Amino acid sequence: MPSPQTPSIAGTAVDPTSSRPPIADAQIERLDPARLRARLIELRSEGFNLLLDVGGVDYLGREPRYDVVYHLLMLPAQTPADVAAVGRPQRRRLLVGVPGNEPALPSVSDLWPSAAWPEREIYDLFGIDFTGHPNMRRIQMPDDWEGHPLRKDYPLRGPAREATPRPAFANKSNVPAGVPPSGRVAAALQRQIARARGEEHS
Amino acid sequence: MSTTPAPPQPRALDVVERRGNVMTLSMGPQHPSTHGVLQVVVELSGEIVESAEMEIGYLHTGIEKSAENLFWTQAGTVIERMDYLSPLGNALCFVLAVEQLLGITEAIPERAQAVRVLMCELTRIASHCVWLGTAGIDLGAISAFFYAFDVREDILDLLELSGGARMHPNYLRIGGINGDLPSGFIDRLTVLVDRFPARMRELRRLLQNNPILRDRMIDVGVIGADDAVRWSLTGPALRGSGIAYDVRKAFPYSGYEKYDFDVPVRTEGDAYARFLCRLDEMDESMRIVRAVRKELERGGPVMIDDPKIAGPPKETIAISMEALIHHFKLVSESFRVPPGDVYQAIEGPRGEHGYNVVSTGDNRPWRVRTRPPSLYNLQSLKQIAPGNLIADLVVMIGSMDPVFGEVDR
Numbered sequence: 001m002p003s004p005q006t007p008s009i010a011g012t013a014v015d016p017t018s019s020r021p022p023i024a025d026a027q028i029e030r031l032d033p034a035r036l037r038a039r040l041i042e043l044r045s046e047g048f049n050l051l052l053d054v055g056g057v058d059y060l061g062r063e064p065r066y067d068v069v070y071h072l073l074m075l076p077a078q079t080p081a082d083v084a085a086v087g088r089p090q091r092r093r094l095l096v097g098v099p100g101n102e103p104a105l106p107s108v109s110d111l112w113p114s115a116a117w118p119e120r121e122i123y124d125l126f127g128i129d130f131t132g133h134p135n136m137r138r139i140q141m142p143d144d145w146e147g148h149p150l151r152k153d154y155p156l157r158g159p160a161r162e163a164t165p166r167p168a169f170a171n172k173s174n175v176p177a178g179v180p181p182s183g184r185v186a187a188a189l190q191r192q193i194a195r196a197r198g199e200e201h202s
Numbered sequence: 203m204s205t206t207p208a209p210p211q212p213r214a215l216d217v218v219e220r221r222g223n224v225m226t227l228s229m230g231p232q233h234p235s236t237h238g239v240l241q242v243v244v245e246l247s248g249e250i251v252e253s254a255e256m257e258i259g260y261l262h263t264g265i266e267k268s269a270e271n272l273f274w275t276q277a278g279t280v281i282e283r284m285d286y287l288s289p290l291g292n293a294l295c296f297v298l299a300v301e302q303l304l305g306i307t308e309a310i311p312e313r314a315q316a317v318r319v320l321m322c323e324l325t326r327i328a329s330h331c332v333w334l335g336t337a338g339i340d341l342g343a344i345s346a347f348f349y350a351f352d353v354r355e356d357i358l359d360l361l362e363l364s365g366g367a368r369m370h371p372n373y374l375r376i377g378g379i380n381g382d383l384p385s386g387f388i389d390r391l392t393v394l395v396d397r398f399p400a401r402m403r404e405l406r407r408l409l410q411n412n413p414i415l416r417d418r419m420i421d422v423g424v425i426g427a428d429d430a431v432r433w434s435l436t437g438p439a440l441r442g443s444g445i446a447y448d449v450r451k452a453f454p455y456s457g458y459e460k461y462d463f464d465v466p467v468r469t470e471g472d473a474y475a476r477f478l479c480r481l482d483e484m485d486e487s488m489r490i491v492r493a494v495r496k497e498l499e500r501g502g503p504v505m506i507d508d509p510k511i512a513g514p515p516k517e518t519i520a521i522s523m524e525a526l527i528h529h530f531k532l533v534s535e536s537f538r539v540p541p542g543d544v545y546q547a548i549e550g551p552r553g554e555h556g557y558n559v560v561s562t563g564d565n566r567p568w569r570v571r572t573r574p575p576s577l578y579n580l581q582s583l584k585q586i587a588p589g590n591l592i593a594d595l596v597v598m599i600g601s602m603d604p605v606f607g608e609v610d611r
Contacts, residue, residue, distance in 0.1 A: 028543075050431050052547075055558050055571035069558060071545060071573070075431065075447055089452045093545060114434035117258075117581050125266075140259040140610060149267055156271050 030095045037106050039094065040070065044111065048072035048092055051108070054118040056126040060152035065100030066128055069093060070108075098128055107133035125150035223247050227592070231260050235340045235596035238606030240580070242599075246592055254587035254595070256580065261610035269570040273536030274300060274376060277567055282370045284572060285608040287329040290321045290361075291550040293374040296570070298455055299546035299559040300376050303539045306506055313502035314378035315457040320391075320494040321364070321373065322456075322548070323487040328357040329551035330480050330487075337477070337600040338409060341418050346408045353401055356394050363387055377512045378505035383498070391495060398488050406481065419474035423586045423598035426471055433582035436575050437553025438483060439602055442476035444469035449549035456548075460497075461490045473601035480603075510537055536565040552576050552603055574608040 031039055052071035059065060074090040098105055107130035109116040119130045120139040127148035130136060138145060147154055230241040239260035245252040265284055269277040281296045282289040301307050331354040335347035358368040364383055365371020373380050409415055425435070430443035440447055448465040450458040466482035468475035505512040513532045514525035531537075539561040547556040553575030560569040579602045586598055 051434050052436075052554065053556055053558070053571075053573040055573070057543075057558075057560055057569045057571070059568075069571070071556070071558070073447075075445060089447065091453075091545070112434065113432060113585070114578050114581060117577060138259075140262040142259075149264060154267075156267065 027091075028093045028095060030097070033096055033098060033105055036094070036096050037108065037111075040072075040108055040111060043072055043092060043094075046074075047076070048074045048090075050075055051112040051114055052091070054108075054115055054122065056122040056128060056150065058126060058150065058152045063100065064097030066098040066103055066126060068096045068098055068105055068122060068128065070096070102129075103127060104129040104131055106131055107136075109133055124148070127151065224252060229595065231257070236599060237336060237604055238609075240599070240604070240606065240609075242583075242595065244587070244592060244595065249591050249593070251587045251590050251592055251595065254583055256583060258577075258580075258606075259610050261606045263607075263611065265611045266570055266572065270567055272567075273565055274539055274567060275532070275536045277570065278375070279370070279372050281570070281572075282372060283607060284574065284611055285550060285552070285555070285576070285605050286369065287332050287605050288322075288325045288551045288555075289370045290318075290325045290374060291548060291555055293372065294318055294322055294456065295546055295548045295550075295555050295557045296559070297374050297376050298548070299544050299557045300539060300567075302544045302546055303542045303559065303561050304376070304511065305540070306377065306508070306511070309506050309508075310456075311378060311503045311506065312457070313382075313498070313500070314504045314506075316494050316497045317364075317379050317383060317504065318374055318456050319458060319461070320491060320498070321361070323490045323494070324357050324360060326487045326551045327484050327491075328354045330484050331357075333480060333551075333600075333603045334405065334409070337597075337603075338415070340596045340600045341415055343409060343412065343415060346405065349401070349405055349408060353398070353405075356397075360387065360390060360394065363390065375505070375512075377508065378503075382504045388495065388498065391491075395488065395492055395495065402481075402485060402488075410478070410481065416474065418594070418597055419472065419477055419601070420470075421472050422590060422594045423473045423601055424471050425582060425586050427469075429585055430471070430582070433585055434578040435553070435582055436578065437550065438476050438479040439553065439579045439582070441465065441467045442479045443471040449547050449554050453547060455546070461493045463487075463489050473597050476601045476603075538563060538565050539567075547573070550575060552605065552608075553579060572608070572611060574611065576602075576604040576606075576608045580604040580609055 029039075050073040052073050053069075055069045055071075057067040057069065059067065070093065072092045072094070074092070076089060096105065103126070105128060107115070107119055109119060109130075110132070116133070116135065117139060119133055120136065122128050123130060123133075123136055124138040124140050125148055137143065141149065225246045227244050227246055228241060229244060230236045231239040233240075236242070241257035241260070243255045243257065245254075263283075265280050268280045272280065278293050278296055282293050285292050298307070301310065331350040335350035335354075338344070338346040338350070361371055361373070362368045364387060365373030365380065425433070425439075425443055427444045430440050430445060435443070436447065444467060446465055446467045449455075450463075451465060463486045466479045466486065468479055509525070509528040510532070514522070514528045518525040519529050520526075541561055541563040543558070543560045545556060545558045547554050549555070554573065555575055556573030558569070558571040558573070559567055560571075562568045580599075583598060583602065587595060590598065
């Protein structure tokens with residue numbers, strides 16, 4: 001893990017929550033983590049039945065440090081094959097602040113099974129734990145990866161990157177030591193080298 | 203000479219374990235019918251799938267992290283590479299989100315909006331052509347692949363003509379498009395438009411009523427409307443289950459409300475319904491293309507009139523000091539975008555393609571979160587696969603049309 005003092009490369013952390021522009025289609029709501037599940041269940045019964053997305057944002061330097069964003073969609077009751085009569089669906093966005101120290105949120109994968117993968121992704125890339133998730137492990141990065149790449153203090157390049165531990169698989173060769181290279185290409189190459197050196201090789 | 207025997211390499215289809223009547227099998231990640239690099243660990247009872255557990259991330263390239271560290275003007279190049287079958291759809295969504303943050307959505311010239319719609323509909327057809335060809339190949343219908351790719355080839359030629367590249371032209375820019383359509387473009391577009399109905403008839407004749415294809419697709423991979431919503435399906439996958447949700451109709455963007463088109467919906471919810479939805483969508487896209495072509499007869503500017511965002515006209519750089527400064531500033535440090543947090547969605551070929559873009563007022567995005575439709579559509583396989591035959595797994599994966607550049611990002 002890089003030290004928390006590692007400067008962020010993308011710039012300085014500014015809280016953009018203060019001056020949000022009005023958003024035409026979606027209503028934003030800021031929530032306390034403790035109220036998250038209750039509010040989601042409430043919204044689902046109001047008709048916001050499709051969970052569009054769960055995403056994470058890291059506001060390094062702000063407390064709470066992370067935002068987890070839930071995008072909900074209300075599909076009005078409809079008869080199939082009649083788009084014009086469907087009316088206007090609505091979007092709703094819920095922002096939940098998550099503290100930087102031991103970040104965790106309750107999982108909603110029991111309410112929407114589709115939340116399972118994005119929650120795993122947030123765990124993988126931001127290190128936010130979702131309690132109650134049936135299968136909380138890495139999804140995009142290798143299982144033995146260290147660190148959470150989308151955190152702002154995870155370096156992209158520079159000396160700090162070299163200090164980031166490499167995963168075990170990157171350091172080990174899959175050819176055991178002392179074993180001559182096999183395969184026709186390697187053999188042909190060896191013969192060529194031997195011929196160039198003037199050695200006779202069987 | 204003695205060497206230690208090499209450990210057995212896992213094959214595409216490999217038995218992981220046997221437990222009573224249940225056999226666990228690993229399909230992929232290098233199976234040709236997974237449309238990329240997807241590993242599915244299936245539990246089989248005889249030939250019936252008991253459960254399917256998917257492993258993704260083999261194509262993770264950190265595009266979201268890369269985009270955070272590029273200028274606003276540069277980020278579009280990596281973003282186009284997420285859904286590589288619909289690069290202009292990705293680009294449009296990101297560009298619209300940034301324009302929302304800049305507050306210039308209303309100022310985009312009409313001609314630029316029309317060209318954007320044209321490009322997105324053309325890539326939708328091209329993307330569906332790839333899906334049609336590869337889904338046919340999964341079922342052994344190889345010849346249809348060549349017919350579908352022939353159509354796609356013509357569309358890629360048009361993209362090359364307009365943007366300079368076949369796959370990732372970076373043609374849609376913040377504030378408009380990168381230069382007007384070249385001369386000769388409309389003529390070649392007209393050839394494509396005129397030939398299209400006959401070619402669609404050809405494709406439909408090859409596949410739509412093909413008895414083998416129908417047998418393999420009808421009643422396979424059924425997902426009902428309720429489950430489709432629970433699993434957050436969008437696009438043809440959702441509309442194949444009877445829910446008429448199309449972002450172009452629900453939240454119109456880039457002037458889609460001006461064009462007349464239908465949204466194909468079917469209620470069966472099986473692989474064949476999704477197949478037909480996509481075929482019909484290709485015809486509807488062509489309807490939009492025809493309407494846009496008429497609109498393009500009128501000329502007009504294609505870039506917003508703001509040298510801080512669009513840059514100065516190229517020919518003025520050598521003669522105007524101010525233009526040179528604008529050009530230099532734009533290339534060397536891009537522009538700053540007011541702080542904010544927006545969600546912008548478009549209807550991609552695979553469903554609702556969403557970008558949650560956060561700006562902190564810097565010249566780089568603070569966060570670019572993508573809602574990849576493929577990820578959610580693919581995830582629903584967990585629900586769809588059990589109870590089906592193992593041989594139909596490739597049909598179900600194909601009918602969801604996943605693009606792994608976008609699933610793994």
